Amino acid sequence: MVTPLYQAKAELFRTLGHPARIRILELLAERNHAVHELLDAIEIEPSNLSQQLAVLRRAGLVSQHRDGATVVYSLSVPDVRDLLVAGRGILLAILSDQDSLRAELRPARRRSR
Amino acid sequence: MVTPLYQAKAELFRTLGHPARIRILELLAERNHAVHELLDAIEIEPSNLSQQLAVLRRAGLVSQHRDGATVVYSLSVPDVRDLLVAGRGILLAILSDQDSLRAELRPARRRSR
């Protein structure tokens, strides 16, 4: 299976495109977490959490290892932190854009064009 | 509509989670492009391209302006480049992981566990 680069990239981003998976990665970016810790931190059904973790595993973004009865997850690619940070930056940029746009449209005073 | 931050972040990444949209953004990261230029560079139906551009517009990632009969698109959030670069880094990390794993599994020599 020869996957073009841009398609692999799209799949990577799509893997991040889910609220639960984002939260998981952000928690793992802080420190390793056991599944039950993630479960406490995120509002989600246990089986759903397992599914989302499986998605991240298949994508190669996280790894697991057993510690007695619990399973601990960690980021297997540290650079994921960069992505999350960059994502936050973009969000802020977009939101402030929207705010200034809103501010521009709302008041009585108008600008040309 | 009060959107939690992690959900907005997930939507941002989902917006990037499509091969055509990735290609569009990469082209726009180089320089502004008219729609027909994108059309030449990407293998895609014109109407499909318009749809993908609309998705990117709604997400606030690109902006358009008319120039005569053609429409020129540009990145409205320059930081998108950071995301693309970070994405490439992660891909490379994952791929080299897989390669070393493959190399480890393939040959006759075995390791414990």
Next chain:
DNA sequence: TTCGCATATGACGATTTCTTCATGTTAGGC
């Protein structure tokens, strides 16, 4: 004004993703 090119929009079936529920597996306490 009429034509044709460049682009956008709407709608529809096909596929994919998501959530939930039921069930399976592993490990430690008794």
Next chain:
DNA sequence: GCCTAACATGAAGAAATCGTCATATGCGAA
């Protein structure tokens, strides 16, 4: 061994996404 807790997996319906087709709009040339 038996029970329970901690996770994982499989299946199935609901919802979202994708690509295509038909159609609409904006603009310049003739």
